[in-house]
Amino acid sequence: MVRLSNNIVGILNFVTLLLSIPILAGGIWLSNQGTTDCEKFLEKPAIVLGVFLLLVSLAGLVGACCGVSCLLWLYLVVMFLLILVLFCFTVFAFVITNKGAGEIVSGRGYKEYRLGDYSNWLQKRVDAEGNWAKIRSCIQDSKVCRHLEEKNRTLNEFINDNLSPLQSGCCKPPTACNFTYRSETVWDKPPNFISNNSDCNSWQNDPAILCYDCQSCKAGVLANVKHDWKKVAISNIIFLIILVAMYSLGCCAFKNNREENAYPRWKGYP
Incomplete structure (x- = not known):
């Protein structure tokens, strides 16, 4: 039961790792095959998002499953910043899309x-x-x-x-x-x-x-942007709840890693 949070964090990050591969591949494909301005516009964000998810997922996966506390700490820092940025963006999206209608x-x-x-x-x-x-x-x-x-x-x-x-x-x-x-x-x-x-x-x-x-x-x-951003903002609320849950599990996994790493130093003493 002690390692349950580590296992869950590992599974979730493995799924995220798998998701990052098609996103990264799509960005690379657009950079080589994209012909329109719209396709070229999506190229860099797709590559950046794919690389970001890949690196963060690897840090979380290795940190949780292999007991590497420094990687798990880095993962938690990035997760905290992501939660903060996503929260600010969600509030911002609701504010700027409050005006305007056909x-x-x-x-x-x-x-x-x-x-x-x-x-x-x-x-x-x-x-x-x-x-x-x-x-x-x-x-x-x-x-x-x-x-x-x-x-x-x-x-x-x-x-x-x-x-x-x-x-x-x-x-x-x-x-x-x-x-x-x-x-x-x-x-x-x-x-x-x-x-x-x-x-x-x-x-x-x-x-x-x-x-x-x-x-x-x-x-x-802008009417389209307002409609799409409203949907994104609502989706972000659900995503924020998931991220907070993952962050909490990551904190438990980090605590487990520290306890396990400290155990060999005192286990030989009566």
């Missing part, structure tokens, strides 16, 4: 999105020129607007559709522009059209342009 448009089945409705921190990140260039490229690579155009619907069918935030913000002009509908991604501007709405001026029927540089497109991205 606006219902009269007579439309979809919502429209405004960049100013979201937190200033998110706005600055998505509005930065370098960041947006990469995000814009990812949206184009996903062919989200091309898939929308392939449906080939009438205006009435289109306006009653429940479009995704990206489709609503990036693939069509805002409803307030009052452009003439020809297809899902083709809308005609009146001659010599000039508007106070920058998104209306930015819209072009060119498939490579559309509304990709519109504020509504950036807002659509």
